[in-house]
Amino acid sequence: MNEARILIEVKDLCKYFDVKGGRKLHAVDRVNLTIPAGKTLGVVGESGCGKSTLGRTMLRLLEPTSGQILFEGKDITKARKSEMRQLRSKMQIIFQDPYSSINPHMTVSDIIMQPMIVNRLFHSREEMVARVKKLMDTVGLADRLYNAYPHELDGGRRQRIGVARALALNPEFIVCDEPVSALDVSIQAQILNLLMDLQDQMGLAYMFITHDLSVVKHISDEIAVLYLGQCIERCGATELFRNPLHPYTKMLLAAIPVPNLSARTRELQVIHGEVTNPIDPPPGCRFAARCPYCRPECKEKDLPLREVNPGHFAACTLL
Amino acid sequence: MDEILLKIEDLFIEYQTELETVRAVNGVSLEVKSGRTLGIVGETGAGKTTTCLSILRLLPDRTGRVTGGNICFRDKNIYSLSEEEMRTQICGEKISMIFQDPMTSLNPVMTVGSQIYEALKYHNHENKTREELERRVDEVLELVGIPAERKTEYPHQFSGGMKQRVVIAIALACEPELLIADEPTTALDVTVQAQVLAMMRDLQKKVGSAILLITHDLGVVAQMCDDALVMYAGEIVESGSIEDIFTPGSHHPYTMGLFGAIPDLDSAVDRLTPIEGLMPDPTKLPDGCYFADRCPYAEELCKQIHPTRTSLSGTHTILCHRFSEGLKEVSHE
Amino acid sequence: MDRTNEKRRGKLKEFWRRLRKNKSAIIGLILLCLIVFCALFAGVICNEDDAYRQDAHNRLQAPSSEHWFGTDMYGRDVFTRVMFGSRISLSIGISAALLSLLTGGTLGAVTAFYGGKVDDIIMRIMDMLMSIPATLMALCIVAALGGSAVNLFIAMSLSSLPEFCRLSRSAMLPIVGSDYVEAARAYGSRNGRIIFKEIMPNALGPIIVQTTQSVASKILTASSLSFLGMGVQAPQPEWGTMLSEARQYMRENPYLVLIPGLFIIITALSFNLFGDGLRDALDPKLKD
Numbered sequence: 001m002n003e004a005r006i007l008i009e010v011k012d013l014c015k016y017f018d019v020k021g022g023r024k025l026h027a028v029d030r031v032n033l034t035i036p037a038g039k040t041l042g043v044v045g046e047s048g049c050g051k052s053t054l055g056r057t058m059l060r061l062l063e064p065t066s067g068q069i070l071f072e073g074k075d076i077t078k079a080r081k082s083e084m085r086q087l088r089s090k091m092q093i094i095f096q097d098p099y100s101s102i103n104p105h106m107t108v109s110d111i112i113m114q115p116m117i118v119n120r121l122f123h124s125r126e127e128m129v130a131r132v133k134k135l136m137d138t139v140g141l142a143d144r145l146y147n148a149y150p151h152e153l154d155g156g157r158r159q160r161i162g163v164a165r166a167l168a169l170n171p172e173f174i175v176c177d178e179p180v181s182a183l184d185v186s187i188q189a190q191i192l193n194l195l196m197d198l199q200d201q202m203g204l205a206y207m208f209i210t211h212d213l214s215v216v217k218h219i220s221d222e223i224a225v226l227y228l229g230q231c232i233e234r235c236g237a238t239e240l241f242r243n244p245l246h247p248y249t250k251m252l253l254a255a256i257p258v259p260n261l262s263a264r265t266r267e268l269q270v271i272h273g274e275v276t277n278p279i280d281p282p283p284g285c286r287f288a289a290r291c292p293y294c295r296p297e298c299k300e301k302d303l304p305l306r307e308v309n310p311g312h313f314a315a316c317t318l319l
Numbered sequence: 320m321d322e323i324l325l326k327i328e329d330l331f332i333e334y335q336t337e338l339e340t341v342r343a344v345n346g347v348s349l350e351v352k353s354g355r356t357l358g359i360v361g362e363t364g365a366g367k368t369t370t371c372l373s374i375l376r377l378l379p380d381r382t383g384r385v386t387g388g389n390i391c392f393r394d395k396n397i398y399s400l401s402e403e404e405m406r407t408q409i410c411g412e413k414i415s416m417i418f419q420d421p422m423t424s425l426n427p428v429m430t431v432g433s434q435i436y437e438a439l440k441y442h443n444h445e446n447k448t449r450e451e452l453e454r455r456v457d458e459v460l461e462l463v464g465i466p467a468e469r470k471t472e473y474p475h476q477f478s479g480g481m482k483q484r485v486v487i488a489i490a491l492a493c494e495p496e497l498l499i500a501d502e503p504t505t506a507l508d509v510t511v512q513a514q515v516l517a518m519m520r521d522l523q524k525k526v527g528s529a530i531l532l533i534t535h536d537l538g539v540v541a542q543m544c545d546d547a548l549v550m551y552a553g554e555i556v557e558s559g560s561i562e563d564i565f566t567p568g569s570h571h572p573y574t575m576g577l578f579g580a581i582p583d584l585d586s587a588v589d590r591l592t593p594i595e596g597l598m599p600d601p602t603k604l605p606d607g608c609y610f611a612d613r614c615p616y617a618e619e620l621c622k623q624i625h626p627t628r629t630s631l632s633g634t635h636t637i638l639c640h641r642f643s644e645g646l647k648e649v650s651h652e
Numbered sequence: 653m654d655r656t657n658e659k660r661r662g663k664l665k666e667f668w669r670r671l672r673k674n675k676s677a678i679i680g681l682i683l684l685c686l687i688v689f690c691a692l693f694a695g696v697i698c699n700e701d702d703a704y705r706q707d708a709h710n711r712l713q714a715p716s717s718e719h720w721f722g723t724d725m726y727g728r729d730v731f732t733r734v735m736f737g738s739r740i741s742l743s744i745g746i747s748a749a750l751l752s753l754l755t756g757g758t759l760g761a762v763t764a765f766y767g768g769k770v771d772d773i774i775m776r777i778m779d780m781l782m783s784i785p786a787t788l789m790a791l792c793i794v795a796a797l798g799g800s801a802v803n804l805f806i807a808m809s810l811s812s813l814p815e816f817c818r819l820s821r822s823a824m825l826p827i828v829g830s831d832y833v834e835a836a837r838a839y840g841s842r843n844g845r846i847i848f849k850e851i852m853p854n855a856l857g858p859i860i861v862q863t864t865q866s867v868a869s870k871i872l873t874a875s876s877l878s879f880l881g882m883g884v885q886a887p888q889p890e891w892g893t894m895l896s897e898a899r900q901y902m903r904e905n906p907y908l909v910l911i912p913g914l915f916i917i918i919t920a921l922s923f924n925l926f927g928d929g930l931r932d933a934l935d936p937k938l939k940d
Contacts, residue, residue, distance in 0.1 A: 046508035046509070046510060046511075047479075047508055056834075059838055061834055061837055061838060085840040086840075088838060088839060088840040089839070089840065091838075092838055092839065093834070093835065093838045095831040095834070095835065096831075097831060100830050100831050100832070101830075101831035101832055101835060102832050102835075103832045103850055103853075103854065104854065105853040105854055114836065114839065114841070114849075115839035115840075118836075118839055118840055118841045118842075118845065119839065119840055154597060155363075156597075162835075165835065165839075168839070169839060184362035184363050184535065185362065185535065185577060185580045185581055186362060186576060186577065186580045186593055186594035187593070188580065188593075189579075189580035189581075189591035189592065189593030189594075190593040190595075192582075192591055193590055193591055193593060196590070211508060211509065213509070213584070214581065214582040214583070214584050215582055217582065217584060218582035218588070218591070241584060251510060252509060252510060254513075255509045255510045255512070255513035256509055256538065256584065257512070257513075257516070257536065257538030257539045257541065257542040257543075258538050258541065258542075258584060258585075259536075259537035259538045259540070259541045259565070259578065259581065260541055260565070260585075261541055261561065261562065261565045261566070263541070263542070264541060264542060274478075275478070
């Protein structure tokens with residue numbers, strides 16, 4: 001099996017936000033990731049774990065505090081504004097909320113056209129219109145919606161507009177920030193299928209951010225589990241569900257209610273204890289305060305991700 | 320034990336605006352038995368929330384209207400009670416409701432303790448003293464797993480899961496016979512959801528309330544409910560015990576569609592099978608089966624004539640032509 | 653190119669169709685047109701000399717066929733004065749509102765978009781300006797610069813600057829943080845384009861209403877300043893000045909105050925009605 005080309009590599013990426021009193025909120029803390037071209041990295045975690053911040057920092061929509069982001073081997077954290085603008089066309093984002101992510105004052109075609117106008121992709125309007133129509137066809141939006149306003153459409157269709165807008169510049173990498181969380185299950189499946197089809201056709205790499213573990217398993221090749229800004233476990237998608245190593249991952253998996261009666265007698269796993277404050281957090285494992293297996297050394301020093309099994313990384317003193 | 324607590328018969332609800340009439344609920348009948356949990360599953364716009372609001376007569380005054388059917392709580396017709404009786408005897412006393420968003424259900428400028436106290440004081444029929452009520456506040460908080468000394472704190476000092484616990488504490492303060500929970504865990508993380516669900520299950524054992532649980536998550540239904548019904552376009556398309564709904568066999572095509580659309584954790588599927596199309600416009604519902612446009616099994620008959628409810632077993636009913644009389648032998652899988 | 657024009661025409665048509673459905677907006681628009689017509693064609697409708705020519709024999713005449721609105725204490729024709737007065741009142745009102753919209757709106761957009769220190773500094777200056785009552789400030793400025801129509805206009809624009817700045821800032825803040833602005837950044841839009849293409853159209857609603865209402869309140873302020881003798885100076889016909897001059901004769905000749913007063917009210921009202929309608933018609937979400 002030949003290794004796919006590495007498209008994006010993130011090294012020790014940190015994003016701290018200033019809060020009152022000169023303290024720092026560690027939203028993303030020393031995260032390392034790689035995403036091969038044409039593959040999907042799933043990023044899971046609960047609200048407040050920094051997964052959205054990570055996605056936005058990787059696109060430099062937020063300025064990283066430290067660390068490197070290598071896109072095709074080039075460090076984009078040091079790219080100047082003009083260089084960055086060119087790079088942007090290769091990396092796009094799809095948002096969670098189909099209602100707030102598109103401008104209500106523009107028609108469907110206007111929205112999809114904007115990226116092309118901004119980047120002067122075409123010389124004539126005819127070419128651009130043709131491209132918009134083709135994109136609408138690709139994402140499954142009917143031609144008659146060309147001049148429709150977003151508020152006339154349902155959530156699923158709006159999300160398709162978001163996908164078309166992200167595709168407008170022929171990107172190689174798309175950050176999908178909870179793209180299906182706000183949708184009904186039947187619509188959710190439509191969008192997931194669309195995203196997977198597009199990946200097959202265009203060789204896109206995705207970073208798929210979600211809190212829904214069943215969705216992430218379905219779409220990802222590799223999964224990274226985030227807890228309070230740190231990546232605590234990373235491995236292949238099936239491996240993670242078959243053999244979770246970190247205690248937090250285990251609890252997370254056990255907490256999912258399964259639509260299956262055989263799991264009914266099983267006690268839902270309950271995690272006790274308060275979440276550690278992400279503002280100037282103490283050293284050691286971030287999960288220590290809630291971990292039933294916590295030992296004194298867990299609270300002493302930070303533990304980096306370690307390759308426990310081939311291709312399976314986890315950060316825990318137990319392993 | 321299995322006494323019928325809430326009985327809804329052939330309920331119709333419309334929302335009327337200047338321009339159009341939205342037919343939100345179309346002939347819903349259901350029963351909630353004491354001490355049991357009934358789950359209502361469905362997607363946005365299926366009429367789940369409207370049905371629940373109508374039980375407490377909380378439909379928006381100017382637009383929402385019950386156009387047919389009865390809602391009886393312990394054989395008393397809810398809509399024949401006066402406003403006063405409703406407020407003092409039913410709402411919060413015998414029936415409590417929990418809403419989806421814990422952030423907006425609490426008053427941000429009142430301590431959580433006093434919010435529970437208010438609920439108790441309002442329904443204080445036995446003229447308990449202030450001390451007795453305060454003791455009850457402590458009790459209720461402990462019951463939902465919050466240390467009583469935190470009652471002097473304000474909602475913003477609690478995390479999302481804790482807030483939802485407070486909301487549940489308020490709802491349970493008067494030991495209602497029926498608890499209506501409208502997507503109580505949708506806004507919460509999985510681990511927190513697990514806590515809240517586990518707690519609700521424990522409480523049901525202790526207090527013995529019946530629960531009407533509205534959700535779009537089939538997993539939650541499987542874990543929590545004794546009976547379940549599936550709603551689509553304001554109708555119950557399938558109802559039955561949890562076994563009826565979750566064991567493979569005869570099902571409404573929409574129910575099967577819902578199961579096909581969720582990724583399975585246990586087995587790897589390459590593609591999900593979404594339900595194509597959209598829910599029909601509730602302002603102009605078709606003559607035939609409401610699901611016909613999206614149904615892979617739809618025939619000419621389905622598009623013209625609305626199906627009638629068919630009983631498959633003592634508890635299991637389906638609203639689909641495929642299972643109507645004469646067609647009963649048609650089955651699948 | 654044709655298609656763009658066609659589309660733009662389509663949007664205009666759509667806008668007009670929706671505005672037409674709003675009865676109160678149409679009433680406002682008609683009244684507004686009438687007043688603007690009066691202002692523009694005051695010279696055609698009546699003779700400008702009549703506004704100044706004093707006639708001691710015809711003092712304080714009640715309305716008649718010769719003098720539609722009667723005559724004032726110097727025997728001047730009130731109708732002519734009201735017609736010509738509309739020129740000054742309207743132009744001061746509109747220009748002052750537009751100037752404060754332009755300056756305040758831009759400042760607000762800048763503070764909302766850039767945030768941080770820029771936001772802090774500009775907003776603290778606005779707070780300082782705001783702590784002085786608007787009328788008082790306008791009064792001080794006019795007192796310092798001398799009473800004239802131009803000074804009045806400057807004074808009033810400056811006094812409502814913080815209002816506009818705050819409003820446009822608060823209207824734009826939620827949009828600056830919205831996902832579609834983030835998306836525009838992600839596909840490489842420049843800041844100017846983001847402000848004008850993504851943020852402005854969505855923040856316009858409240859700002860339009862504020863502007864039209866501000867025109868109304870500017871006309872009222874101008875009138876009251878003139879009434880106090882700080883604005884437009886007699887014998888120039890201005891509605892506030894007319895009110896001020898006529899107040900001694902209010903008992904015997906109420907029409908002298910009622911007529912200019914009525915015009916002030918109608919103008920203010922029609923601006924408010926039209927502004928509300930404009931906001932609704934510009935919002936595609938409120939279609940039908």
